[in-house]
Amino acid sequence: MAQTHSDAEGGSAAKATEASPRSDTGFATKADVETLQDQIRELQQTTKYRSLFLARLAHELRTPLTSIMGFSEILLSQEKITDAQRGFCERIQSSAQQLQSSLNQLSDLARLEAGETKLAQQEIALGETLRDVLPALTRSADKKRVRLRSAAADDLPILVSDRARVRLVIYNLLAHAIFRSPEGAIVMAEAKAVPDGVAISVTDEGDPIADPARIGILDADDNSNTGELGLSIARQNVEILGGSLTASNGDGEVQLTFNLPLRQT
Numbered sequence: 719m720a721q722t723h724s725d726a727e728g729g730s731a732a733k734a735t736e737a738s739p740r741s742d743t744g745f746a747t748k749a750d751v752e753t754l755q756d757q758i759r760e761l762q763q764t765t766k767y768r769s770l771f772l773a774r775l776a777h778e779l780r781t782p783l784t785s786i787m788g789f790s791e792i793l794l795s796q797e798k799i800t801d802a803q804r805g806f807c808e809r810i811q812s813s814a815q816q817l818q819s820s821l822n823q824l825s826d827l828a829r830l831e832a833g834e835t836k837l838a839q840q841e842i843a844l845g846e847t848l849r850d851v852l853p854a855l856t857r858s859a860d861k862k863r864v865r866l867r868s869a870a871a872d873d874l875p876i877l878v879s880d881r882a883r884v885r886l887v888i889y890n891l892l893a894h895a896i897f898r899s900p901e902g903a904i905v906m907a908e909a910k911a912v913p914d915g916v917a918i919s920v921t922d923e924g925d926p927i928a929d930p931a932r933i934g935i936l937d938a939d940d941n942s943n944t945g946e947l948g949l950s951i952a953r954q955n956v957e958i959l960g961g962s963l964t965a966s967n968g969d970g971e972v973q974l975t976f977n978l979p980l981r982q983t
Contacts, residue, residue: 779821787814815857826886826951837958837982842877842884844909844916845870851888852907855896864899866892871910878981883955890948891920891974898924898972912977915961919975926967933965933974952976 746754790811794804848868859866877884888907895905903923910917927933934946934953956963961978 775824779817783814783818783821787811787818790814812861826955830951830954837880838882839878839982840881842879842881844874844877844884844918847881847885848888848907848909848918851885851892854889855892858893859896859905862896862899863902864896865904866896866907867904868907870908874909874911874916875980877916877978879959879978880982883959884978887952887955887959887976888918888920890952891976894946894948894952895920895922895924895972895974898922900924915977915979917975917977919973921968921971921973923971925972927965927972930965930967934963949974 790807793799793807794811799807845868848870852866852868855866892905892907899905899922905923906921908919908921934949953963956976956978959978960982961976963974963976965972965974
């Protein structure tokens, strides 16, 4: 009986040993969980500080940049300047506009990382929205002699969504299309009704996209993709609005399309 009792105790101990979580057998211990929680908190704090830094940086640079652009505009309006001086002023203005675009993207990224996802519920006429966005990109399009076009279907329903975010997505897709278009190309923005809502597409005549399935997804280890920041911001905003962003390569053209529900949830 004593031997049987000992065997039973040994069996119970063996079972207890097997059930106990141990790090060397692939189970997470309490210490492992606490370490992971500390790392998550540290990562969240780092992200918060980075977002605050980006927002502050964009704010501090915006005021002097606006002054530079204003003064260059004044100088260009003067008649008594030489061709060389005019060329210098145009170069200053062009660089300032490029920097302003980068600052706007930094501000957008900071807001997204800070979790500012409060959405407005506004009625949006997409045809009118497309026409309103185009003038903001006219100058960058003219530099490359790219022609901007827009079209909206007659049966296009009214969209109820966040107007500012929808405009931002359209702007970023058009800016990306202009950037990648060859000189003299056409960039077309179109809106149409689809069974589940609306679809807004931007088509350009640039080179095919290497991996359409990863459009708008940044690779943190790839330092050559800084030009894709606007697409990443667009994708995140589309997802916040309850939609999706896709890309496709066609015959001599590339089309980016984002779909939105008629009313965001």
